[in-house]
Amino acid sequence: MKIGIVGLPNVGKSTLFNALTEAGADAENYPFCTIDPNIGVVPVPDPRLDWLAEIYEPKKKTPTVIEFVDIAGLVEGASRGEGLGNKFLAHIREVDAIAQVVRCFDDKNISHVDGDISPDRDIDIINTELMMADLAAVEKRLEKTEKQAKSGDKIYLKEAETLKMLINTLEEGKNIRQLELDQTAKRLVKELQLLSAKPIIYLANVNEDEIDSPDNELVEAVKIHAAQDGAKVVEISAKIEADIAELDEDEKEMFLEELGVNESGLDRVIKAGYELLNLITFLTAGEQECRAWTVEKGSTAPEAAGKIHSDMEKGFIRAEVVSFEDLKRVGSMAAAREEGLLRLEGKDYIVQDGDVCHFRFNV
Numbered sequence: 001m002k003i004g005i006v007g008l009p010n011v012g013k014s015t016l017f018n019a020l021t022e023a024g025a026d027a028e029n030y031p032f033c034t035i036d037p038n039i040g041v042v043p044v045p046d047p048r049l050d051w052l053a054e055i056y057e058p059k060k061k062t063p064t065v066i067e068f069v070d071i072a073g074l075v076e077g078a079s080r081g082e083g084l085g086n087k088f089l090a091h092i093r094e095v096d097a098i099a100q101v102v103r104c105f106d107d108k109n110i111s112h113v114d115g116d117i118s119p120d121r122d123i124d125i126i127n128t129e130l131m132m133a134d135l136a137a138v139e140k141r142l143e144k145t146e147k148q149a150k151s152g153d154k155i156y157l158k159e160a161e162t163l164k165m166l167i168n169t170l171e172e173g174k175n176i177r178q179l180e181l182d183q184t185a186k187r188l189v190k191e192l193q194l195l196s197a198k199p200i201i202y203l204a205n206v207n208e209d210e211i212d213s214p215d216n217e218l219v220e221a222v223k224i225h226a227a228q229d230g231a232k233v234v235e236i237s238a239k240i241e242a243d244i245a246e247l248d249e250d251e252k253e254m255f256l257e258e259l260g261v262n263e264s265g266l267d268r269v270i271k272a273g274y275e276l277l278n279l280i281t282f283l284t285a286g287e288q289e290c291r292a293w294t295v296e297k298g299s300t301a302p303e304a305a306g307k308i309h310s311d312m313e314k315g316f317i318r319a320e321v322v323s324f325e326d327l328k329r330v331g332s333m334a335a336a337r338e339e340g341l342l343r344l345e346g347k348d349y350i351v352q353d354g355d356v357c358h359f360r361f362n363v
């Protein structure tokens with residue numbers, strides 16, 4: 001699951017990306033790897049996993065991860081090929097969700113491609129480029145579909161009708177994500193990898209000394225825009241995050257305390273990204289390893305087991321499940337069992353966020 005960091009040039013995308021991946025490199029035990037200089041694997045912070053590791057004292061503690069992709073800056077006209085636009089847009093097609101970095105910091109030494117600091121205009125430029133790229137993709141597909149529809153085949157007629165609806169939406173300047181999609185539309189959006197259909201969060205990148213300061217007009221502008229898009233805003237200062245990422249754990253805590261925050265901006269970005277991807281976490285615990293795993297919301301117990309090993313899914317018998325909250329309240333797995341909090345669940349069980357699972361299976 002990948003999140004693309006998108007925005008105009010010089011808005012702080014790489015600074016944020018470096019902070020995210022730098023922080024990841026320090027994560028205990030996690031076999032951190034940079035797949036590509038522009039793709040970073042980032043551990044998802046989870047206090048539940050920390051608690052389990054304290055109780056079990058396992059040899060290994062393994063967080064779950066998401067990937068961030070640092071995409072080069074888009075400029076106005078990207079969808080017409082300006083500034084290597086087509087290549088960068090192709091990178092965005094590959095990601096599952098978009099984090100749009102919006103410049104809200106002021107620094108005369110760092111030039112803005114369009115002159116002054118204006119979150120509203122910047123968001124419009126980026127979203128317009130994404131919509132234009134979508135429009136081109138949909139129009140191209142419509143040409144093909146219209147030829148196929150000449151046969152009178154209902155599937156193609158319906159497809160053409162849907163494509164026209166998508167074109168209308170884009171021409172009105174609306175993102176595809178704002179639409180309710182039927183099956184045909186869903187299929188087409190997926191096949192065409194439409195950019196304006198991807199889930200989005202906005203990251204308001206503010207000056208170091210303005211983090212969480214009230215009445216920041218620039219951040220307000222981002223919030224208004226995001227609300228129209230049904231999206232969340234996370235306020236960060238990529239610059240501070242880059243500095244924090246270089247500290248060791250103790251220094252980090254002291255620094256955050258001084259700033260009066262209990263969670264780094266990076267953690268907020270990672271969590272928001274995780275939610276955006278419609279993912280939940282289940283946990284496994286034992287003396288060998290305590291681990292957090294990712295599944296899509298709505299996954300069944302065998303599907304979750306399959307994340308661990310395909311044999312576990314194929315030979316699934318049942319899952320022993322206790323919710324993390326219950327487990328923490330009673331303090332141990334033995335106590336959870338005694339109090340009847342450890343449930344036996346079958347193959348239709350829908351895994352819930354925070355379930356601590358043990359799978360029984362046959363090979």
Ligand SMILES: Nc1ncnc2c1ncn2[C@@H]1O[C@H](COP(=O)(O)OP(=O)(O)OP(=O)(O)O)[C@@H](O)[C@H]1O
Nearest residue numbers: 009010011012013014015073105206207237238239
């Ligand atoms: N919150 C901030 N406050 C002050 N300066 C910042 C902030 N965030 C980033 N910068 C600075 O802005 C400059 C541009 O940042 P960066 O290289 O990360 O931009 P970018 O979006 O990756 O640009 P490009 O699209 O060209 O790759 C850097 O000098 C960086 O230190």
Ligand SMILES: [Mg+2]
Nearest residue numbers: 013014072073
């Ligand atoms: Mg960059």
